[in-house]
Amino acid sequence: MKNVLVIGGGIAGMTVANALAEKKDIKVTVVTDSPYYFAGPSRPLILTNEQRYSRTIRGYEESGKRGIKVVFGHVTKVSPENREVIMSETTTSNFSKTKISYDYLVVAPGVTFDGSAINGYEKFWYNNTTVYDPGRVHVLKERIWNLNSGKVIVYAPKAPYRCAPAPTETALLLYTILKFKGVQDKVEIVHIDANDKTQPPVIADVVSKIYEKAGIKLVTNQEITEIGDNYVVTKSGEKYNFDVLAMLEPNRAPKFVEEAGLGKTWMDIRGPQDLRHPKYDDIFSAGDIANLPFPKNQEIAFETANFAANKILETESLPKNPVQYAFIGWAYMGNIEGKLETISVRFGLDFSTQPPKPSKDTEPKKEYTVQKDNWEQAYLDRLFGYKYQN
Numbered sequence: 014m015k016n017v018l019v020i021g022g023g024i025a026g027m028t029v030a031n032a033l034a035e036k037k038d039i040k041v042t043v044v045t046d047s048p049y050y051f052a053g054p055s056r057p058l059i060l061t062n063e064q065r066y067s068r069t070i071r072g073y074e075e076s077g078k079r080g081i082k083v084v085f086g087h088v089t090k091v092s093p094e095n096r097e098v099i100m101s102e103t104t105t106s107n108f109s110k111t112k113i114s115y116d117y118l119v120v121a122p123g124v125t126f127d128g129s130a131i132n133g134y135e136k137f138w139y140n141n142t143t144v145y146d147p148g149r150v151h152v153l154k155e156r157i158w159n160l161n162s163g164k165v166i167v168y169a170p171k172a173p174y175r176c177a178p179a180p181t182e183t184a185l186l187l188y189t190i191l192k193f194k195g196v197q198d199k200v201e202i203v204h205i206d207a208n209d210k211t212q213p214p215v216i217a218d219v220v221s222k223i224y225e226k227a228g229i230k231l232v233t234n235q236e237i238t239e240i241g242d243n244y245v246v247t248k249s250g251e252k253y254n255f256d257v258l259a260m261l262e263p264n265r266a267p268k269f270v271e272e273a274g275l276g277k278t279w280m281d282i283r284g285p286q287d288l289r290h291p292k293y294d295d296i297f298s299a300g301d302i303a304n305l306p307f308p309k310n311q312e313i314a315f316e317t318a319n320f321a322a323n324k325i326l327e328t329e330s331l332p333k334n335p336v337q338y339a340f341i342g343w344a345y346m347g348n349i350e351g352k353l354e355t356i357s358v359r360f361g362l363d364f365s366t367q368p369p370k371p372s373k374d375t376e377p378k379k380e381y382t383v384q385k386d387n388w389e390q391a392y393l394d395r396l397f398g399y400k401y402q403n
């Protein structure tokens with residue numbers, strides 16, 4: 014019997030677990046730090062009351078029934094030489110040991126949001142909120158709904174970061190709320206972007222047209238290097254005051270990856286289709302943590318996870334699952350008429366052709382917001398084994 018240990022019970026981790034569950038002579042254990050999973054893609058719609066948490070949360074119990082062992086613990090160390098993982102306790106405990114050994118390890122804990130390189134962040138972190146975290150999005154919601162005049166700063170760090178369009182989605186949803194309240198003329202929104210265009214580049218032209226109509230100011234090629242009590246400073250020395258700050262911190266892999274010699278900012282891999290670590294045949298990465306030449310999003314996370322699972326199946330002489338790199342995405346454009354009814358654009362990239370083939374529909378539609386919801390729910394249903402009940 015081969016023990017496959019997966020770190021992280023998110024999109025990538027649960028994809029690997031489902032691909033390997035009930036396979037002959039394979040036992041899958043997922044160690045994850047919380048007894049439930051919050052999906053990310055529709056989280057920005059919490060701001061406009063178009064999404065409820067209850068629809069995006071899933072527990073692991075039905076996966077347990079499928080034969081996937083899920084252990085609640087926070088991984089703090091990987092020891093490749095001893096083939097074991099060390100974890101600390103979390104609020105829910107269903108496992109008595111702190112060490113788990115493995116024959117194959119799949120590292121899929123997603124990303125860490127790290128503001129520590131920004132001067133003043135340690136002191137003024139509380140000024141910042143983002144849509145990226147279930148708790149912090151609520152703070153942002155409270156701040157924007159209470160804002161009647163002043164300035165909002167939205168920030169995207171250098172790519173790659175998790176979910177390319179989310180900073181733009183944030184700016185447009187915040188604008189929608191201000192317009193809904195009738196105070197849009199008294200609040201200036203500035204989107205500062207460390208990249209030369211809003212991300213993903215494939216829809217940057219659509220975004221800049223909508224920003225122009227909404228009067229959202231876009232500043233590109235500028236990293237935020239300092240945060241103070243009510244201001245940020247960019248690399249060029251420009252100072253921007255704010256009343257509300259929605260800054261996505263630079264993303265990286267959790268520290269245990271670097272400490273185990275598995276990579277620095279991201280986890281090292283042999284290539285997009287062979288996600289083994291260059292030094293270790295038994296260690297894989299999957300999802301946002303992998304150092305891939307692709308955007309960090311849910312579909313890519315799912316695909317990396319299938320490639321990782323396939324390599325394990327191949328090594329164990331078991332049949333593989335079909336998979337290729339391509340994704341389709343929907344970006345919320347808010348509703349610049351001020352209705353709390355978000356319209357979205359659709360875009361995609363097919364990496365199975367060279368050069369990769371982009372596609373997009375630049376006409377924002379309500380239908381695309383609905384498609385994104387259906388897509389998110391389909392992933393959750395499939396990976397966690399049950400549907401949301403109204």
Ligand SMILES: Cc1cc2nc3c(=O)[nH]c(=O)nc-3n(C[C@H](O)[C@H](O)[C@H](O)COP(=O)(O)OP(=O)(O)OC[C@H]3O[C@@H](n4cnc5c(N)ncnc54)[C@H](O)[C@@H]3O)c2cc1C
Binds near residue numbers: 020021
């Ligand atoms: C606001 C937001 C909007 C997004 N929008 C889109 C979108 O529109 N389209 C799209 O395709 N993608 C979108 N994404 C991105 C998508 O959610 C991620 O790319 C995807 O979830 C990555 O999967 P993952 O398995 O790598 O990480 P995750 O799904 O985050 O899973 C990681 C899991 O590991 C656990 N974990 C972390 N550290 C540890 C540890 N040390 N020990 C144990 N467990 C640990 C976490 O709690 C989590 O359950 C969005 C994400 C967010 C947050």
